Amino acid sequence: MVIDLEGFCQLAEARAAAWTARGAVARLERSPDDGRSKAAAWLSIEVASIGGQLCVWDSGEGELEVYPAEAADQAVPRHYEDLKDPDLPELLAAFDKLLGEA
Secondary structure (H helix, E strand, C coil): CCCCHHHHHHHHHHCHHHHHHCCCEEEEEECCCCCCCCCEEEEEEEECCEEEEEEEECCCCEEEEEEECCCHHHCCCEEECCCCHHHHHHHHHHHHHHCCCC
16 A cells, blocks of 8 residues: 555545635545455545546545536546655645635
8 A cells, every 4th residue: 555545534634624614515435445456535526616526546546637517527637646645735735726725
């Protein structure tokens, strides 16, 4: 395992109050512990007219998408490889910025 998914979830949960204050609806989920070769945690957020998803796999891969809330099929994903735990706060900050937080 390269990424501590529990740590990722804790970082996301620490930002939940700020997202709620902005009127965002955030959902954090994890893949079941069912023997998959790669486990994942993902964060979905909708705020105003923008939606997005950030998915992180314990293998060190990540994918970030931001799109018009009514048109998720217009998302252009950004793929990341070789992520490590110290990269996660920066990745969450990039997600915030893309969703409109300066």
